[in-house]
Amino acid sequence: MAHQAPDSFMEFEGYFQLKSYRNHAGGQNTAACRASITPLDKWFQHFIPVNLSHARHTGVLYNPIFAVSREKIRQYPKSMYEALLMEILRCTAKEHEGVAEAGHYLERAWKPMFETYRPLAFKCSGHFGQKKGDPNCCNQTGFIGLPWTICKEDRPTCSGLVQDSGWGTCIPADWGWREDRCPASITSGRAARHARRLGAT
Known part of the structure; x- marks a missing residue:
């Protein structure tokens, strides 16, 4: 998916709701057609058969232009897409000027739906045991x-975080290297076996 700042992260804000909308700064505030279920x-x-924790880790992209493979599209049943279409088509009344809350929800769902699930490479900023605000x-x-x-406890160490540049990666406590940036010097022993398993070079 296109992104103007590849290392930035935009939160999947589960509390998000859209009760009204303005098409431009200073424009008239228009009541939105509410989604059948709120909040996000x-x-x-x-509507989406994806674990909510995955959505929280992938975040969102506010960009409707992206490429996705046929295989990724077809991983979901046709009935899911039909239900999403009907949810959007509920809001065609002229008084809403096409402002559908569900459309904004769907925009936030694309990235969690189609980004590859990588449980071993969750982005991190803190070690297990820390809390928000630390x-x-x-x-x-x-x-x-x-x-x-x-x-999390099973991969407690956040390694490789660089402020305003790149996220860290959660790794087991006994690993001394980053799984997403395996150095060329790792050629033997336990680390090499891990590297081969993960497809690192």
């Missing part, structure tokens, strides 16, 4: 803002 996280769980890991400035970017 409840709507997502009802300082970022890896001797970086700033504070943890998203609780789901804190590593």
Whole structure:
């Protein structure tokens, strides 16, 4: 998917609702056609067969221009797309000027729907045991803002975070290297076996 800042992260805001909308700054505030289920996280769980925790880790992209393979589209049943279409078509009344809350929900659903699920490479900013508001890991400035970017107990160490440049990766406590940036010097032993399993080079 296109992104003007590849290393930035835009949160999947499960609490999001759209009760009214303006097409431009200073424009008239128009009542939106409400989705059949609100807020965003409840709507997502009802219409999209994707775990909500995955949506929180992938985040969203506010960009309707992207490429997706036929295989990724067909991983979901036709009935899901039909239900989404009917949800959008509910809001064709002229008084809403095409402002459908469900359309904004769907925009936020594309990335979680089609981005490859990578449970071993969740982006992180804090070690297991930290909490929202604690300082970022890896001797970086700033504070943890998203609780789901804190590593879980099975992969407790956040490694490689660079403030304003790139997220860290959650790794097991006994690994001394990053799974997404495996150095060429790793050629033997336990680390090499992990590298081959993950397809690293």
